Amino acid sequence: MSLDGACFHCGQAVPPDADYPVSVDGAPHGMCCRGCQAVAQAIVDNGLQAYYSHRTALPSTANELIPAELSRLALYDHPEIQKSFVIEEKDAAHLKQASLILEGITCAACIWLNERHLQQLPGVKNVQVNYGNHRARITWDEHEIQLSRILREIQLLGYNAHPYNALQQEATRRRAKSRDIRRIAVTGLSAGQVMMLAVALYAGAAFGIEHRTAQLLRYVSLILTLPVLFYTAVPFYVSAWRSLQSGRLNMDVPVTIAMMTAFAGSAWVTFRGAGVVYYDAITMFTLFLLSTRFLERNARERSVEATENLLRLVPAMALRIRAGRQEAVAVLDLAAGDLILVKPGEAVAADGEVTEGVSSVDEALLTGESRAVEKVAGTPVIAGSINMEGPLTVRVTGVGENTVLAGIVRLLDRAVAEKPRLAQLADRVAGYFTYILLALALLVGLAWWWADPARVLEIVLAVLVVTCPCALSIAAPAAFAAAGSHLLKQGILLTRGHALETLSRVTHVVFDKTGTLTYGKPLLSRVVALGEMDETECLRIAASLEQASEHPLAQSFRARIGNVALYAVSNAQNYPGKGVAGVVNGRRYTLGNRAMSPAAANPDGDVPDAGDGATLVWLCDERQVLARFALCDELRPEAFGLVTELKEQGFRISMLSGDSAAAVQHFAARLGIADYRWGMRPEDKLAALKALQAEGQVVAMVGDGVNDAPVLAGADVSIAMGGGTQVARASSDIVLLSEKLPDIWHALQTGRATMKVMKQNFAWAAGYNLLALPFAAMGFIPPWLAALGMSVSSLVVVLNALRLKQL
Amino acid sequence: MTPILIFLLGLAALMVIIAGAGIFWAIRNGQFDDMEGPAQRILMDEDDPLIPHRTLRGGEK
Numbered sequence: 001m002s003l004d005g006a007c008f009h010c011g012q013a014v015p016p017d018a019d020y021p022v023s024v025d026g027a028p029h030g031m032c033c034r035g036c037q038a039v040a041q042a043i044v045d046n047g048l049q050a051y052y053s054h055r056t057a058l059p060s061t062a063n064e065l066i067p068a069e070l071s072r073l074a075l076y077d078h079p080e081i082q083k084s085f086v087i088e089e090k091d092a093a094h095l096k097q098a099s100l101i102l103e104g105i106t107c108a109a110c111i112w113l114n115e116r117h118l119q120q121l122p123g124v125k126n127v128q129v130n131y132g133n134h135r136a137r138i139t140w141d142e143h144e145i146q147l148s149r150i151l152r153e154i155q156l157l158g159y160n161a162h163p164y165n166a167l168q169q170e171a172t173r174r175r176a177k178s179r180d181i182r183r184i185a186v187t188g189l190s191a192g193q194v195m196m197l198a199v200a201l202y203a204g205a206a207f208g209i210e211h212r213t214a215q216l217l218r219y220v221s222l223i224l225t226l227p228v229l230f231y232t233a234v235p236f237y238v239s240a241w242r243s244l245q246s247g248r249l250n251m252d253v254p255v256t257i258a259m260m261t262a263f264a265g266s267a268w269v270t271f272r273g274a275g276v277v278y279y280d281a282i283t284m285f286t287l288f289l290l291s292t293r294f295l296e297r298n299a300r301e302r303s304v305e306a307t308e309n310l311l312r313l314v315p316a317m318a319l320r321i322r323a324g325r326q327e328a329v330a331v332l333d334l335a336a337g338d339l340i341l342v343k344p345g346e347a348v349a350a351d352g353e354v355t356e357g358v359s360s361v362d363e364a365l366l367t368g369e370s371r372a373v374e375k376v377a378g379t380p381v382i383a384g385s386i387n388m389e390g391p392l393t394v395r396v397t398g399v400g401e402n403t404v405l406a407g408i409v410r411l412l413d414r415a416v417a418e419k420p421r422l423a424q425l426a427d428r429v430a431g432y433f434t435y436i437l438l439a440l441a442l443l444v445g446l447a448w449w450w451a452d453p454a455r456v457l458e459i460v461l462a463v464l465v466v467t468c469p470c471a472l473s474i475a476a477p478a479a480f481a482a483a484g485s486h487l488l489k490q491g492i493l494l495t496r497g498h499a500l501e502t503l504s505r506v507t508h509v510v511f512d513k514t515g516t517l518t519y520g521k522p523l524l525s526r527v528v529a530l531g532e533m534d535e536t537e538c539l540r541i542a543a544s545l546e547q548a549s550e551h552p553l554a555q556s557f558r559a560r561i562g563n564v565a566l567y568a569v570s571n572a573q574n575y576p577g578k579g580v581a582g583v584v585n586g587r588r589y590t591l592g593n594r595a596m597s598p599a600a601a602n603p604d605g606d607v608p609d610a611g612d613g614a615t616l617v618w619l620c621d622e623r624q625v626l627a628r629f630a631l632c633d634e635l636r637p638e639a640f641g642l643v644t645e646l647k648e649q650g651f652r653i654s655m656l657s658g659d660s661a662a663a664v665q666h667f668a669a670r671l672g673i674a675d676y677r678w679g680m681r682p683e684d685k686l687a688a689l690k691a692l693q694a695e696g697q698v699v700a701m702v703g704d705g706v707n708d709a710p711v712l713a714g715a716d717v718s719i720a721m722g723g724g725t726q727v728a729r730a731s732s733d734i735v736l737l738s739e740k741l742p743d744i745w746h747a748l749q750t751g752r753a754t755m756k757v758m759k760q761n762f763a764w765a766a767g768y769n770l771l772a773l774p775f776a777a778m779g780f781i782p783p784w785l786a787a788l789g790m791s792v793s794s795l796v797v798v799l800n801a802l803r804l805k806q807l
Numbered sequence: 808m809t810p811i812l813i814f815l816l817g818l819a820a821l822m823v824i825i826a827g828a829g830i831f832w833a834i835r836n837g838q839f840d841d842m843e844g845p846a847q848r849i850l851m852d853e854d855d856p857l858i859p860h861r862t863l864r865g866g867e868k
Contacts, residue, residue: 054850108847130841178834185830189823196819212809220816 007032009040009158011058013637024049034559039158046117055109057489059158073148073155075330076163082147085163094142095125100151103160105134110159117157121145136161180294183232187290190224190232191283197221198280198784211273218270221279229263233286249434251468255289257438258464262783265457278461281787285465288791292474292798295481318349321393338396342387348394351383356393362386429472433769437467444777455779462776466786467769471793475761478801483754486805491737492747499733502717503751505698509646509744510689512703512711513657513667516721517639517741522615522631524560531626538627542619544569545582545591556631579617589626591619635667638741643671645745652697656685656711685711702744703732719744750807757804761797768793 007014008022008029020037021028024044031037043051076082082096089095105111111129114136118127123144129136140150147163154161197217204214236259240252262278269275320329321339331349334340339355342348348361354375361375362385375381381394445460484494494500511517529535543557544567572582579592590596593616619627646653655676657664664678677688689711692699701715712718712732720732721739736743772789775781781789833839 108844108850111844112848130844174840178839181834181839182831185834186827189827193819193823213812216809216812216816 007036008052009036009059015634024052035158039156042156042158043113046120048113048116051109051113054112055107057107059104059110073151075148075328076151077146077148078330078333086147089139095139096142096147097137097139098147098163100136100138100154100161100163102129102134102136102154103162104158105129113157114154114159117153118150121150121153124150177298180290180297183235184287184290184294187228187232187283187287190228191280191287193224194221194279194283197224198277201277205276215270215273218277221277222267222270225263225266225279225282228283228286229259232290233259236286236289249431249438251434253434254437254441254464254468255285257441258461258468259285261457261464262461265461276458276782278783281461281465281783284784284791285787288787288794292478292794295798319343334396336396340394340396342381342392342394344387344390347386348381348383348392350394350396351381352394352396353380354378354392355395357391359390359392360388361392362388433472437464440467440773440777448779458783459776459779461783462779462781462786463773465783466772466776466781466789468790471765471768471790471797472762474794475765475797476758478798479754479758479761479804482801482804483750483757486807487747487750490743490746491740492743493735493737494733495735496733499717500751500754502698502733503700503748504755506651506700506717506748506751508652508654508692508697508699510654510656510692510699510701510711510715511673512685512701513655513659513664514633515704516702517655517667517671518633518635522556523634524556524629525632525634526628526630528628528630529626530628531621531624533626535627538619539629540564541567541584541589542591542617542627542629544584545572545580545589545619547572557629587621589619589621591617593617633663635670636741640671642741642745643673645742646748647672651748654688654692656680656688658682658685682711686714689714700744700748719747746807750804753804753807757800761800764800765793765797 006012008024009031012032014030014032018030018032020031020034022031022037022040022044023029024040029040031040043049082098085098087097089097102110102114105114115127115129118124118138123141124138125141126139127136128138138150140147151161151163197220201209201214201217201221203209204217236252236255239250240256243250243253259282262282266277266279266282269277318329318331318334319326319341320334321341326341334350340349340352344359354377356377358374358376361373361381373385375387375392380397381392441460441463444463445456448456448459480500483500487494527535527539529538531538533541539557539561543561543564546557547566547569567584569582569584571588572580574580575592575596579590579596581588581590581592581596583589596618615631617629617631618625619629643653653673653675655664655668655671655673657676657678658680659678661678664676668674668676677684680688689699689701693716698716700717700719701712702719702721703712704721712720717734718732719734719736721736734747768789772781772786776786
C-alpha cells in the first residue's frame with residue numbers, strides 16, 4: 001500500500017501545514033491530524049505495528065477523544081446499566097462477559113489489532129471478534145479491570161465499541177443457521193454415499209451385475225435417502241404447502257412434487273426388483289437447493305447485521321435535566337417524570353411529553369410514515385423517533401425499551417423485505433412458470449402414458465427437474481447479495497433493497513455542501529500576524545483564550561495548536577455573538593469579530609475577503625491588532641476528483657446548499673460545478689429535486705445533515721455520510737460508513753454492473769429452461785442428467801453473480 | 808462377493824455416522840459461527856513483537 005503524501009494511518013491527504021509525525025518501525029511517518037497521530041502512537045506503543053504491514057484496507061480517520069465522551073464511558077461500569085448486556089460466568093461471579101459492537105473495522109488486520117491489544121490488558125480473560133459481523137465477545141475479571149477501561153482502550157486504537165445485549169432475535173438467527181448447516185451436512189453425507197452406489201448401479205447396468213447385488217445396493221440407497229426425504233428436505237414441503245394455501249405457487253411446489261414422485265417411483269422399483277432408481281437425483285437436488293439458499297440467506301443476514309450495528313447507536317444514554325443542570329444518564333435509569341433534553345438530530349430516548357421547545361419529529365422508524373410530525377409543548381413523543389429541528393425538553397412518561405426495539409425491527413425488516421422491482425418480477429415470473437411447468441409435466445406424462453407407459457415416471461421427473469425455475473429465482477438475489485456484500489466490504493451499506501437497481505439508472509447527482517463535499521466544521525486556514533508577535537505566539541494566545549469556549553470555532557484553534565502547552569487565562573469572559581476576552585501573562589487580549597475588537601476596524605487590519613466565505617477573527621491587545629485568523633470549512637480532498645470523474649462519465653451534477661452565496665460560489669468554482677444554488681431551506685431543496693425529477697432525471701442525493709433528511713427521502717436514491725446525523729442515515733438508501741467520497745463513484749459503478757449481471761442471469765436461466773424442456777419432454781434426458789443440468793445452470797448464475805465481488 | 812460388500816457398506820455407514828457426529832459436534836461448538844475469520848487470522852503473525860511481553864507475564868495461554 002503506497003501512501004505518498006497521504007496520512008500513514010488513514011490514507012487521507014495530509015494538509016500541507018500538518019505536522020503530526022509518529023515513528024513506526026524506526027521510520028518517521030506523517031499523519032493528517034491529531035486523532036490519527038494519537039491512534040498510531042497507541043498502536044506503536046503497544047507493540048502492534050504489525051497491523052500496518054498486514055492491513056488490506058485503510059481505517060477511517062481517527063477522531064480525537066473528547067473528555068465528555070470518556071466520562072460517558074464510565075457509566076457502563078454502573079451495575080444497573082450492566083444488567084442489560086453483561087452475563088456473569090456461572091462458576092465465578094467476578095468474571096463478566098459482554099458482547100460489543102465494534103465500529104470502524106475495515107479489514108482483518110483491524111480485528112487482529114483489537115484482539116491482540118485487549119488480550120494484553122491485565123484482567124481481560126478472553127476476546128473474540130467475529131469477522132463477519134464485527135461483534136466482539138469479551139470476558140474480563142471485574143476485580144482487575146473495568147469495562148469502561150476496555151472500551152477506552154478500543155477508542156485509543158481508533159475504533160468505537162458499544163455494548164449491546166445479544167437479543168432474542170439474534171439467538172434465533174444463530175439457531176436457524178446451525179440448523180441449516182446440519183441439514184446441509186446430512187444431505188451431503190447421504191448424497192455422497194448414494195452417488196457412489198449409483199455409479200455401481202449404472203456400471204452394473206452397462207457391464208452386468210448380479211440381481212442380488214443390485215438389489216442390495218438399491219435397498220441401501222433407499223435407506224440412505226430416508227434422512228434426506230424426512231429431515232433435510234422438510235423446509236421445501238413446508239414452503240410448498242404454504243404457497244398452496246395462499247394460492248400463489250412458488251418453485252418449491254414442483255420441487256416437492258418431483259421429490260415425492262421420484263422417491264415413490266424409486267421405492268416401487270426397489271420393491272419390485274427391476275427398473276431404474278433415482279435416489280442419486282433426489283439427494284443431489286436437495287443438496288444443491290439447500291446450499292444455494294444457505295449462501296443467499298447468509299449474504300442477506302450479513303447486511304442485516306451491519307444495519308443492526310448501525311442502529312444500536314440509538315442512544316443508550318440520555319441528557320437528564322435536574323435542578324437546571326444537564327447530566328448524562330443511562331436510559332435504563334430514567335424514571336417517569338424525569339426531564340430529558342433531546343438535541344436536534346438525536347433519537348428520543350424514552351416515551352414522553354414535550355414540555356418545552358418546538359420541532360418536528362421523524363417517526364418513520366415506528367410508524368412507517370415518512371412525513372415529519374410537528375411537536376410543541378404538550379404533544380407526546382415516542383422513544384426511537386428522531387428530533388429533526390430544534391431542541392426539545394421532554395417529560396418522560398415511560399421508558400419504552402420495547403417501543404425502540406419495535407422501531408428498529410421495523411427498519412430492518414424494510415431492508416430485508418423490500419425486494420428490488422426486478423427481483424419481484426422474477427418471483428412473479430417464476431410463479432407463472434410453475435403453473436405452466438406443472439401443466440406441461442402433466443401433458444407430457446399423459447402423452448407418454450399413451451406412447452410408452454414404462455417411461456412415464458422417468459420422463460415426467462426429467463421435465464420437472466430440468467426445468468426447475470431455480471436459476472430464474474436466484475438470478476436476481478444472487479446478483480444483489482454478491483454486490484451487497486462487495487459494497488459492504490468497501491464500507492458502503494445498502495439499507496433498502498431497491499438501491500442498486502436505482503443506482504444503475506441515475507443520471508443526475510445532487511450534493512449537499514456542508515459536511516458532504518466539505519468537512520462540515522471550520523478549520524483554521526490562515527494566520528496572518530499583524531503586530532509585533534509572530535504567528536505561533538498569536539496562535540498560542542488565541543488557543544489559550546478559547547480554552548473555556550464551547551463555540552465550534554474554538555475547537556479549531558485547539559485542534560491546530562497541537563500538543564503545545566497553553567497559557568493560564570485569568571479573568572476570562574465570554575461575549576456571545578462577539579468573542580472572548582481574558583488576561584494572559586498580565587496582558588488583556590480580546591479575540592473575536594469586528595464588534596469585539598474596535599481596533600480591527602481600522603484600514604490597516606482590513607483585507608479583502610478571499611471569497612471562500614471564511615469567518616475572520618482578530619486577536620487584539622488593548623492597543624493594537626496582533627493577528628488575523630481566517631476560519632473556513634474545507635473541501636474534502638477527494639471531492640474534486642469525484643466531481644471530475646462523474647462529469648466525465650456524463651452525470652449531471654448540482655450542489656444545493658443552505659449556506660451563503662459567497663461560500664457556495666467559492667466552492668462551486670473550485671469544484672467546477674456549474675449548477676449550484678445557495679440559501680436553500682430543506683423545502684427549497686426538495687422542490688429543486690422534484691423539478692429535476694419532473695424533467696425526467698433520475699436523481700441521486702448525497703447528504704449528511706438533519707436538513708437533508710427530507711431531500712434524501714425524496715430522491716430516487718439517497719446516499720448519506722456515515723458520520724452524519726442519525727436522521728440522515730435513517731432516511732437514506734445507502735450509507736457511506738467509510739466516509740470516503742470516491743465510494744459514491746464506486747457504488748454507481750457497482751449498481752450498473754449488478755444490473756448487467758442480472759440481465760445476463762435472466763437471459764441464461766430463461767434460455768436454458770426453454771432449450772432443455774423439449775429435449776426432456778421427448779425423453780432424451782435421463783433424470784440424473786436433468787438434476788446435473790439444473791445444478792449447473794444454477795451454478796452458472798451464482799458464479800456469474802460472484803464476479804461482482806471482484807469489482 | 809456379497810459378504811464383503813455387506814462388510815464394506817457397513818464400514819461406510821460407520822464412517823458416515825462418525826463424520827455426521829463430528830460435524831454436529833463442531834456446529835454445537837460454534838465452529839461455524841464465523842466462517843471468514845479463521846481464514847484471515849492465520850495470515851497474521853501472532854507473536855512477533857509480543858513474545859517478550861507474554862513470557863514476562865508467565866506465558867499464560
